[in-house]
Amino acid sequence: MANHPALQFSLDRSSPVPLYYQLSQQLEAAIEQGRLAPGSLLGNEIDLAARLGLSRPTVRQAIQSLVDKGLLVRRRGVGTQVLHSQVRRPLELSSLYDDLEAAGQHPATRVLHHATEPATARVAAALGVPEGSEVLFVERLRLAHGEPMAHLRNHLPVGLIDADPARLEETGLYRLIRAAGITLHSARQTVGARAATPEEGARLAEPEGAPLLTMERTTYDDTGRAVEFGSHVYRASRYSFEFQLLVRP
Amino acid sequence: MANHPALQFSLDRSSPVPLYYQLSQQLEAAIEQGRLAPGSLLGNEIDLAARLGLSRPTVRQAIQSLVDKGLLVRRRGVGTQVLHSQVRRPLELSSLYDDLEAAGQHPATRVLHHATEPATARVAAALGVPEGSEVLFVERLRLAHGEPMAHLRNHLPVGLIDADPARLEETGLYRLIRAAGITLHSARQTVGARAATPEEGARLAEPEGAPLLTMERTTYDDTGRAVEFGSHVYRASRYSFEFQLLVRP
DNA sequence: CACCGTTATATGTCCGGACAACCTGACCTA
């Protein structure tokens, strides 16, 4: 066992898509569709490279990208094995809007507040701007199926995005940030819980004292600049965070 | 600007530690200590390789590992830049015990229950074993500074670890799993919140109805086998999850 | 039968080179 001679890969050398990427995509598809059985060996890199007319470094690069995704496991002296998957999604930096939309929940947004305000000490520290300097403050209510799901408060440096309320009602904040040509890089998050205040309860259609899930997040672009600080509250009865994480070897 | 001729790297070719790893460690240390200023360019790979007496692929491998960690950013045609850090810890698969210990919180554990039991449908599905088959069930109370922090309930396949109560009181579950020669690979988590029941409140020294942070986690080893299913409850007043996540490019 | 060394096999590391694609800034032109 261990060989998969039936598997076909089509590589287009005239394509601008890198060869290693073409291969990794097709390997991933084969794993996804079960054409590469979980637990089976992939066949050694040398032969694979020869069969595909590629060099071994190129094949290794393709395999490595899938190892990084958690789909494959390499064992020295043994081979490269397809993982019994079960899982997916290694925790992406996604917006609640996209999550809800992907789940078919018909998200909607109501913009409650939208103005530039002087930064509080907390916001200034998170965004790395002077305290008291002007920042954009956006307060939104996120609905799913017409029911309130979360109360979202975001602070952004001024002039970063074209965030007029109309566009914020139509899509998620992250899409607007990306559309402004900003490359998101990383985020620092804190997830906790607390009891609803009377005002929060009224906003989210929960009784006072109901448990709420809180999330604070500072997002950075690829220059290390903070581009957004969010302070969000979710109805614990309706929402939870779900994600997968990989062990860094 | 952009060059760092002062930086010295010492590479030991007789060491069993790979050269790219030696280099990446020293680069990381230099970034950590500020000897490589945030935002500054690293200097091109070709020269760096020549200066160090290494090949470019080796230098690239070192740099790439730091890019994957989020410490560096590459820009084609520009160079490799040190990120304005601010952050660290890209969300590891760590145990609460280690987290508390690292924070100097003097963790302690009280084992409440420790026995093999037939798996419920929920546990069986998570662990991938037949419903009703025997699994190890461990129930613990985690304390910090003598105060209860969390109530931990874990189910594990039988025979996986030597988990006698005495050892569980001394250390975290993950350490025992790793000590059993198991290579942790990934985990699937769900984080939510709910109100404390009277029993939970009594256990955790919280009033009934107090908000609690909940976390369910199934952990897999590098063969894809589920090795642990945990169902945990944390005092929201004392604990929150904090982590960093990277955007996959 | 149990133990241990040998051997085949696979990935891990490293090299040196080549060309392509992209970004920036300087220069030229309308």
Place this chain on the structure above:
DNA sequence: TAGGTCAGGTTGTCCGGACATATAACGGTG
């Protein structure tokens, strides 16, 4: 001045090869 063009510099991709090292299977030895 405004715009486009071009050259230089840097990372991205890809090649072919070499040797090291971990693993498992085999087979010999006590």
